[in-house]
Amino acid sequence: MIHPIVAIGDPVLKARAKNLPADLPAAELQQLIADMLETMYFAHGVGLAAPQIGKSVRLFVIDSTPMVELDEEDIAEGVEAEPAIKRAFLNPVMVSETGEKWGFEEGCLSIPGVRELVQRCPDIVLRYEDENRQVHEEGFSGMNARIIQHEYDHLEGVLFTDKLSSFKKQLLKGKLARIGKGDVAHDYRMKFASAGRR
Numbered sequence: 001m002i003h004p005i006v007a008i009g010d011p012v013l014k015a016r017a018k019n020l021p022a023d024l025p026a027a028e029l030q031q032l033i034a035d036m037l038e039t040m041y042f043a044h045g046v047g048l049a050a051p052q053i054g055k056s057v058r059l060f061v062i063d064s065t066p067m068v069e070l071d072e073e074d075i076a077e078g079v080e081a082e083p084a085i086k087r088a089f090l091n092p093v094m095v096s097e098t099g100e101k102w103g104f105e106e107g108c109l110s111i112p113g114v115r116e117l118v119q120r121c122p123d124i125v126l127r128y129e130d131e132n133r134q135v136h137e138e139g140f141s142g143m144n145a146r147i148i149q150h151e152y153d154h155l156e157g158v159l160f161t162d163k164l165s166s167f168k169k170q171l172l173k174g175k176l177a178r179i180g181k182g183d184v185a186h187d188y189r190m191k192f193a194s195a196g197r198r
Contacts, residue, residue: 002189003039003053008111008159009180010193012051017058017155019091022133033088033131036061043188045109047147049154052110054191058091060151067143082142092128094152095137097121104146106160111179112186116168118160120146 006012020029032050036059040048046067049060065084099122107115124145127137140148150160161172178184182192 001035001038002042003035004189004191005039005043005048005052005109006054007180007182007184007190007192008161008176010054010191012054012056013110013154013159014157015051015056016157017049017051017056020057020059020129029090030131032059033061036088037063040109043109047151048109049151051154051157058155059088060092060154061088062086062144062147062151064144064147067147082144085140085144085147088131089126089148089151090129090131090133092126092152092155094149095125095127097124097149099123104143106146106150108150108160109188111159111161111176112184112190113179114161114172114175116161116164116172118150118163120149124149126152 032055036048036050036053039053040046040061040063046064047060047062050057063084063086064082065086068082068084097120101119101121103117103119105115106118122145123139123141125137125139126148127135129135153160153162161169161176164172180192181194182190
């Protein structure tokens with residue numbers, strides 16, 4: 001089932017999400033993961049966190065394929081492809097973020113029409129449960145690490161716009177307020193808290 005994506009301005013996006021309970025029925029969990037992937041693909045995203053569909057639980061899904069595919073120029077220059085990741089991450093804990101920060105223009109399904117340069121560490125170690133509730137501790141780098149950090153931030157109540165300079169935040173203030181009221185073009189279902197409509 002495709003869920004509406006919650007827009008900036010909804011309190012669920014600013015709250016720290018709670019752990020998924022250990023006794024959550026497997027069928028219910030699998031359905032939630034499937035719904036999140038379907039919603040993400042419908043909106044042409046590469047990641048989606050549960051708070052973005054109004055559920056304040058520590059779960060996100062990613063499929064980094066579109067972000068790590070090489071174009072013809074990269075291939076000609078001998079650039080090696082980064083392995084794509086399609087996975088659900090349950091109850092994640094960020095163990096470490098290391099390396100010299102690098103900038104990349106990020107966007108967010110909850111903030112359509114806004115893209116800004118965000119600095120993030122290139123290497124991370126994440127402890128998480130997979131969809132079968134098995135625990136892993138794994139390192140990620142490059143674009144995969146960036147996508148994971150972006151989605152992990154959602155579980156902490158942090159949006160990518162929170163990471164911008166005070167000057168940039170001030171410039172975007174009016175636009176973000178309009179998005180929160182539903183005054184924005186979008187081609188997927190959305191839920192606007194202050195507008196009370198979808």
